[in-house]
Amino acid sequence: MPAIQITQRRSGGIILFKRFKCIMRRLYLSIMSHNVYNKQGRFMSLGSVSSFDSLEFRNALGTFATGVCVVTANPEGYEPFGMTVNSFASVSLDPALVLWSLQNNSECFSVFEKADKFAVNILASDQIDLSNLYAQKNNHVLAPKHFRIGKSGLPVVRGVVTSFECNVWARYPGGDHVILVGEVTEMENNSNKEPLLFNAGQYRELR
Numbered sequence: 395m396p397a398i399q400i401t402q403r404r405s406g407g408i409i410l411f412k413r414f415k416c417i418m419r420r421l422y423l424s425i426m427s428h429n430v431y432n433k434q435g436r437f438m439s440l441g442s443v444s445s446f447d448s449l450e451f452r453n454a455l456g457t458f459a460t461g462v463c464v465v466t467a468n469p470e471g472y473e474p475f476g477m478t479v480n481s482f483a484s485v486s487l488d489p490a491l492v493l494w495s496l497q498n499n500s501e502c503f504s505v506f507e508k509a510d511k512f513a514v515n516i517l518a519s520d521q522i523d524l525s526n527l528y529a530q531k532n533n534h535v536l537a538p539k540h541f542r543i544g545k546s547g548l549p550v551v552r553g554v555v556t557s558f559e560c561n562v563w564a565r566y567p568g569g570d571h572v573i574l575v576g577e578v579t580e581m582e583n584n585s586n587k588e589p590l591l592f593n594a595g596q597y598r599e600l601r
């Protein structure tokens with residue numbers, strides 16, 4: 395009985411320590427990006443100089459047509475998980491770099507914080523269901539039928555147009571998001587597939 399209590403106290407201490415580390419990291423990111431937490435624990439800008447509100451900005455950004463990706467990872471101690479994003483962009487050919495950005499207040503933040511690798515999976519036009527599924531709040535554990543393990547040990551989504559397996563190359567604070575840059579170590583492309591597109595808040599297809 396006492397041994398169990400000690401173990402419980404120790405694991406409680408580890409959880410507290412991890413939580414403390416997470417808070418300190420978010421604080422660091424917020425200071426670096428000129429943001430602070432408000433009373434609700436959400437980020438707000440310290441000095442906005444914009445002449446428009448965030449909804450107008452969001453709608454304007456939505457006019458830029460993008461593809462849709464599910465970014466996946468499986469850091470030690472976590473089940474393979476994924477999250478839908480459209481902030482993916484190419485960065486550099488040599489070295490081979492890509493980026494995407496993650497909301498600071500995402501449920502996935504702490505998991506990606508621990509990941510030293512991630513895979514970017516570019517969804518095909520017949521994968522709207524997958525996009526919606528992994529965009530749901532608190533629903534990021536990958537169903538076994540949706541992925542296989544890629545060459546670098548990362549979960550790779552089945553049926554995608556292209557997958558990039560990456561080592562985390564850098565993390566940069568970016569306002570209410572963190573920018574993750576990955577160095578591509580493996581990639582696979584299925585040229586028979588057409589990509590899923592996203593524009594003005596709606597899914598689209600190539601015409």
Ligand SMILES: Cc1cc2nc3c(=O)[nH]c(=O)nc-3n(C[C@H](O)[C@H](O)[C@H](O)COP(=O)(O)O)c2cc1C
Pocket residue numbers: 462477478479480481482494495496497499500501502525528529530531532533592
């Ligand atoms: C098409 C689409 C693109 C998205 N792109 C991003 C993105 O680039 N970065 C991000 O953090 N969240 C993005 N999201 C939101 C997440 O997928 C997800 O909805 C949100 O993170 C859910 O909250 P949670 O992370 O707290 O569970 C996108 C959602 C959709 C549907």
